[in-house]
Amino acid sequence: ELKVEQNPLFLSMQEGKNYTIYCNYSTTSDRLYWYRQDPGKSLESLFVLLSNGAVKQEGRLMASLDTKARLSTLHITAAVHDLSATYFCAVGRNAGNNRKLIWGLGTSLAVNP
Amino acid sequence: GAVVSQHPSRVICKSGTSVKIECRSLDFQATTMFWYRQFPKQSLMLMATSNEGSKATYEQGVEKDKFLINHASLTLSTLTVTSAHPEDSSFYICSGGTGERPTEAFFGQGTRLTVV
Numbered sequence: 001e002l003k004v005e006q007n008p009l010f011l012s013m014q015e016g017k018n019y020t021i022y023c024n025y026s027t028t029s030d031r032l033y034w035y036r037q038d039p040g041k042s043l044e045s046l047f048v049l050l051s052n053g054a055v056k057q058e059g060r061l062m063a064s065l066d067t068k069a070r071l072s073t074l075h076i077t078a079a080v081h082d083l084s085a086t087y088f089c090a091v092g093r094n095a096g097n098n099r100k101l102i103w104g105l106g107t108s109l110a111v112n113p
Numbered sequence: 114g115a116v117v118s119q120h121p122s123r124v125i126c127k128s129g130t131s132v133k134i135e136c137r138s139l140d141f142q143a144t145t146m147f148w149y150r151q152f153p154k155q156s157l158m159l160m161a162t163s164n165e166g167s168k169a170t171y172e173q174g175v176e177k178d179k180f181l182i183n184h185a186s187l188t189l190s191t192l193t194v195t196s197a198h199p200e201d202s203s204f205y206i207c208s209g210g211t212g213e214r215p216t217e218a219f220f221g222q223g224t225r226l227t228v229v
Contacts, residue, residue: 088157108154
């Protein structure tokens with residue numbers, strides 16, 4: 001059974017600091033996603049990682065994937081208040097075009113001035 | 114990017130009534146639609162997967178007679194919560210997929226359902 005674990009679940013950090021969110025999954029998969037969710041809103045796609053060693057960056061966020069370790073990281077550089085949100089990783093079940101996703105519990109990030 | 118339009122964004126209904134939530138794919142053909150529910154401060158829970166023209170596949174523990182899913186066309190899928198109870202109050206989100214972009218999922222805006 002595919003399980004996805006995220007940590008930390010809650011993160012409070014100061015503006016300007018760096019931090020990393022981790023996403024571990026239990027069985028092989030061919031794709032990993034990072035999403036952002038603001039309170040009361042739907043999900044915003046951040047990154048889709050499809051291969052071992054994939055690294056993607058957008059602004060202050062950088063995501064990487066190590067399929068051998070079954071680990072993805074979301075690194076935050078020089079955090080700003082606007083990054084406060086809940087971040088979810090989701091892993092696709094390894095079944096070709098089957099886009100079913102298994103979700104982590106989310107990391108609630110609060111960036112304080 | 115591809116857009117999924119979900120309506121209504123918020124709905125309040127009385128216990129015992131039914132509520133229909135619509136998800137329309139505006140600029141692509143959604144061959145598959147996933148329906149999720151999310152409780153406050155929790156992760157997404159997949160309820161069911163629907164493929165256009167066929168019956169939905171429900172996840173374990175989800176009552177198919179209570180949560181009716183219809184995916185009659187490539188651009189429209191609906192979730193009807195029948196005989197709603199207060200415990201059905203939740204945030205419901207749809208996510209559409211297309212074979213042309215198999216690694217991507219496009220989310221609707223979500224529907225906040227409150228049953229009073």
